[in-house]
Amino acid sequence: MILPYFENLQSGIAAKLETLGANEPRARKRFALEIARLGVRLFSPPRPGERVAWCGVLAPFDLLHAMGVTSCFAEFVGAMLASTGAVEPMLAAAEGAGYSTDCCSYHRAVTGATMQGLMPKPDFLIATSAPCTGGVAVIESLARHFERPLFVIHVPQRTDGRGVVQLADQLRRMVAFVEEQTGEPLDPARLARSMALTNQARELLVELYDLARARPGPARRRDLFNFGLVIGLLLGSEAAVEVARTYRDELNLRVERGVAGVPGERVRLLWLQNRVQFRSPLEEMLENAGAAVVVDELNSVTWEPIDADRPFEGLARRMLSIPLCGPVERRIALLQRLARDYTVDGAVNPCHWGCRQGSGARGLIERGLREVGVPVLNLEVDCVDPRSFAPGQLQTRIEAFAELLSQRGGG
Amino acid sequence: MYFLGVDIGSLSCDAVLVDEGGRPLAWSVVPTGARNVEAIAAARAQVLEQAGVAEADLGGVVSTGYGRARVEGRLAAVTEITCHARGIEAQLPGTRLLVDIGGQDSKAILLDGSGRVVEFAMNDKCAAGTGRFLEAMARALQVELTRLGELDARAAGRSLTLSSMCTVFAESEVVSLIAEGAEVPEIVNALHRAIAARTQALVRRVAPDAATLGAAMSGGVARNAGVVRAIGAALGCVLQVPPEPDTVGALGAALIARERAAS
């Protein structure tokens, strides 16, 4: 079921890209095409020499790519199922087996998909203890279900030098684990190439995120939806560079022409953590209220280029820099900086149901943003389970928030 | 010698009297009201009067239901799970799966085929799908609660789906549907299917393959043939319903009183 979806998606987008005029926007389609290609690789029957790994969100995908492993974070499948309207049976299957509805639906979706035989059997798994406890439990249960070896990366709480050393050390041990699984040693030349490509993509990301700061915001409604999180899956490859470059060029053009991504932008918003993955009227509601999401928390580069001479330390630093690691005050500091850089009027925190890591800090984050004069709209939503979506309630809250922000002199 | 079972629920107090052979002689149902002590006494008195039996002839009393600790002179207080299992075995021997939907809670009980409980699951945190839910919906539809089963049978299509399961929001949704011109039988059918979906989730916790089991339904809601059909359809089986389905718990309690008095 899932492989044909990605195959059709891939061929459909490829065909569309062929027919696009030179001036038509293509960045999002290029991005979607690469995701479709990744999906095809993940869900296709294994070919000799190919390895697939299911991982936690913070796994170093570019390093794994350099070792010839096609890897992805498991929650990706939950998001994909939600976006295609196919997630409800998966959730029902997991709940029927006793998985509590109090827990994150990204994980329940993956569990349900596994029970339905839709998750491809990996060669091995790499769990990451951050961002969340629930995520690491899902990878553990996948490892047991498929009876495949599991490596656990413990992401230290401390984000200082000692933390970097500890994490770098674990990454080296992860490499040893992967080498044992694949029977192939890490090729330093491939690693160097991968890191170079990562750094190239990074530079372009920095540029494009910077361009997105313009007023009015040049990014259209779904241009950068899920972007930062998912581009991480493509790092280390040419594809990431190409996608980032296409976005950079497109945004550049729009900024030069002063074209607004969301026509009638009156109120500028910062969106926290994740978007709602299933089709919903949420973005339309925002736009009808004159609000544009000009920046997503996870669409930000928080890490320095990877030092070619010390790649493990560089990758460790990158992992630790992700705002969902370590004390929440770091996350708040990043949000405050983004709010300032993008001159936002307000922030939306979609408190995903069951997200202890993220939504658990709801009160502290609101306080932190209020300190810099940014009101926060907390929306209690489920980003993956459409069954509890209440459009009427959300509409009221969004409109009221937009009114509040307009009165404060937004736009 | 006679034996009495009393089931003190939130909505009604039920009492059943059995003889030495375990045969039910009489039953009574009294609204619990605000003071269950009075309701218990009334249910007791009524059932004894109907059977023409005196208090002194009682060999034992077992109480069940949420108010089971309030019955004086009892042999024991036994949970409604165990009592329902015994009761349904007496009325429909060999039952393997019992679905009980009462005034404000619902239960799924897996039985061993001889009236013993193997596993059970309860939903007592939320009234959605219970007797209270249907009462509220009947009010919103302005029909008699007892007519819901018959109305369901007249539903021509199955296109409506209720999106809220919360009793309060479902009521609003029903009112909206009426205003939009939806047919009452269709709405009733949708309500029944919504209850069935929730019930199915509860049943799956104890019996992933309910279709293969001999199943029955008890509790006041079992009088609604539409709900019984809908749950049966959702589970893939036909649910048997004993006569006087809301007294199954009290009957079970009476039978347990008989057993315990003998030992």
Next chain:
Amino acid sequence: MRAVGFTCAYTPLALIHAAGLMPYRLLPTAGDHIPDQAGAILHDNLCPHVKRVLDRGLAGELPDALAGIVLMGSCDAMRRLADAWRVHRPEDPLILLDLPSTSDAADVRSLTGELDELSRTLGRWSGTPVDPGRLRESIVLYAELARLTADLARASSRGALQRWLNRTVTEPPEAVLEELRGAVLAAPGGGVPLYLFGNVLSDPAALELLEECGARIVDDDLCTGSRQLTSLEGDPGAEPLPWLSRRLLERPPCARTLEPAGPGLARRIVERARAAGARGVIAHVLKFCDPYLARLPAVRAALRGAGLPLLVLEGDCTLRSLGQQRTRIEAFVEMLS
């Protein structure tokens, strides 16, 4: 003696003691008068244990002479607790210890590093540096506490035992040990033998409620029960810190600790329930506890395979939440009688 507040069974109590400080567990069983503020400061749908501990802190329900707080980075909820405490009680010195996710040799080394740094911090808090000699003595003390409470567990009612367990972590351990040596506890009543597992259930009245419903708890795997005091048998040797670190990580784990190659929670529960002669198993799990909720289906399947019925109770650390489930508990006991 000044106290060091803690909330997790992985906390190195002997190390705190070796610095001349008294480990003081911030139990969630403080009274109903404590206002509910944690939901607004963090989120309502968060571990009730963490919320109640935070509420205690915000209400000032803490020991008078508090030297500091040591929290373990066991799970997302605990990390958020640390974040909230830092913002709303910045006057308390607070350490969030990094707890490894697994328990292999590298993890023992990394935890040792954390404990090493902690020992220096504790020394600063108390003015008494921790040295190997003092640590060895403290280990001996806590080893005996663990041994005595484990012995008592075999022969006493759980409610009575829980009172003692709570005292070992809220009062000066030397005095409690003295009393424990001569203690004779109420024998367990009759009842259906059951195995109890889960996380936090520190209210003795809650355990008494289970016994009132006809359960006889023959063994448990609760972090406020048998896991509260780590078994410290043996000779720590010349380097007690790595030894302690290994003991902490190798003893029966909380569900948050992964066992990539190990038997896992499900197998362990089946084995221990059988060994204790239990006829059924009760899980008492805190609402919103991701590590336990994620593993329950596997536990249920394993117990089903072993012919051991399972009753899952979701709680919020209060006796009241357990009392509302009385019917379930009684029905479960009736089922097994």
